[in-house]
Amino acid sequence: MTRSPPDGSALARLQSALDRVGVTDAALQDADTAHLLVDAHRALSVHDVPGVEVQVRRRLLGIAVDVRVQPGAQIANPVHLCFGLSNPFGAQRVRLDVDIGEGASVRFLAHCLFARTRHASHRMRARIQVRRDAQLSIEEGHVHGAAGGIVVTPRARISVGPGARLFSDFSLLQGRVGRLRSDYRVDVAEQGLAELAVRVRGRAEDRIELNDHIRLNGIGARGLVKTRVALTDRAQAVVRSTTEGNAADARGHMDCTEIVKDQAQGESVPVVRVGDPKAQVTHEAAIGTVDQTQLETLMAHGLTPDQAIELVISGMLRPAATEPA
Amino acid sequence: MTDPLLQIRGLRLERAGRRLLDDISLAVGAGEIHALLGGNGCGKTSLAKSVMGCDGYAPDRGEIRFVGQRIDTLPLHERARLGITMAWQEPARFEGVPVREFLTLGHPEADPAERLRRVGLAPWRYLGRMLDKTLSGGERKRVELAAVIALAPRLALLDEPAAGIDLRSLDEIVRVVRELRDAGTAVLLISHREEMGRIADRASQMCGGRIIVSGSPQHVAAQYREHHCVYCDGELTHDTQPA
Secondary structure, eight states: OOOOOOOHHHHHHHHHHHHHTTOOHHHHHOTTSOEEEEETTEEEEEEOBTTEEEEEEEETTEEEEEEEEOTTOBOOSOEEEEEEOOSSEEEEEEEEEEEEOTTOEEEEEEEEEETTOSEEEEEEEEEEEEOTTOEEEEEEEEEEOSSOOEEEEEEEEEEEOTTOEEEEEEEEEESOOOEEEEEEEEEEOTTOEEEEEEEEEEOTTOEEEEEEEEEEOSTTOEEEEEEEEEEOTTOEEEEEEEEEEOSTTOEEEEEEEEEEOTTOEEEEEEEEEEOSTTOEEEEEEEEESOOHHHHHHHHTTTOOHHHHHHHHHHHHHOOGGGSOO | OOSOSEEEEEEEEEETTEEEEEEEEEEEOTTOEEEEEOOTTSSHHHHHHHHHTOTTOOOSEEEEEETTEEOTTSOHHHHHHHTEEEEOSSOOOEEEEEHHHHHTTTOTTSOHHHHHHHTTOOHHHHTTSEESTTSOHHHHHHHHHHHHHHHOOSEEEEESTTTTOOHHHHHHHHHHHHHHHHTTOEEEEEESOHHHHTTOSEEEEEETTEEEEEEOHHHHHHHHHHHSOTTTTTOOOTTTSOO
């Protein structure tokens, strides 16, 4: 276990952003909870627990983070990975290397904290390996500022081993998305499972480009890409989802919904590739305004049209983890 | 009946050149269950949507009054605030909206658990669930009915409340509709099943966009069962209905 001396000012700013998404200081003080708190390229706090090893090192341009979960480890408490910028201007480059050992099970809560940024960028290059029969759940929540002056470009190359399971859920929790260009590619081995979910709202001049690619390479591999985007004002989004069924009994599905209002523009480009006659990949996409029956049902409860639209959108974008039990 | 809660006079509605409602006149009294019977496509749902104020269902002619006030030009949510609500034949799905939240919309003081019990759903099992495709159509209909109870409206438009409900649960739905009436809510009960009509205080039968008979539920239900339509014997369609 290691603890870096905290930088009071930066720590306080990031902690304030964490508080806004319900992560209290107690979670980062808990001896049984692994965490990492990074401001720009500086680790403010690092804490391991048995079975989880977090290592951080500076790079010439950026920071490198290695997270190792020991084979067979069943990690009870979620691992908090907090990446933020405490200053309004700046750039963050993160190289993340994750290795989930055979049969291990762990949940990551990734908090990306850019509430104060006015002109900044966050670049993530991740390599994630979920080994045989392991399970990894990543819930990535972004807190952005109201100005939208942030460029976020996460890229992940993920390998899901035989019988392993990956659940990834990316949400914008607060603020304007700014510019988001994600690029996720997942290779799934036999009997493995990968589920990718993205929920984002674009406002004003926001630009969103989502690229999700799942390759179902093993027999009985399964994959799901679920995308929920709400666009208002002049925001624009392009959702490119690709699923390949490359082995017998592979099953994939892509499900994209974009709600578009005002002068916003949405585009969905699903690509289905099947390289084995026993594989099956399906897709559904809906782009348009809010469903009229939904609106009228809510208005029949006395909600105004604007309140009804807001409820439909906020429900659609609500991260799975925050859905009330 | 004196001073009906809902008064419809001479209502006509055309869409895409088809007459969906033709010279409809109907009165529903406070605390009354009025059954609207008729086969598929005869205009029952169109009439309910017109009363509720749904998009595309504004009447071309005639008037709708609620407690004496003309409402056919009011937007839907304002009619709801006057005390009218509707349960749809095919309830909407709401991704990410839990049953608990749905049951307190517009009525935050309502006890959602108690409302669920009244429609035969166990609160511990349903309150935290999402009102999405993980619930069956029958479950969503019950949740919607529970929402109607929570609203305690003056007028409830129930479109096929028994559709998708298993036979064992039909009695529960009947009980809930009666309880609504007993609590003072007027119910316009839409159904193509004549046995639902029997729980009403009054009934009407529709065919080809018209109300062809009104009277006691027994009389209307018997006629509906025996003759389907006194004028066309079930063969009249919207397209052949004379203007």
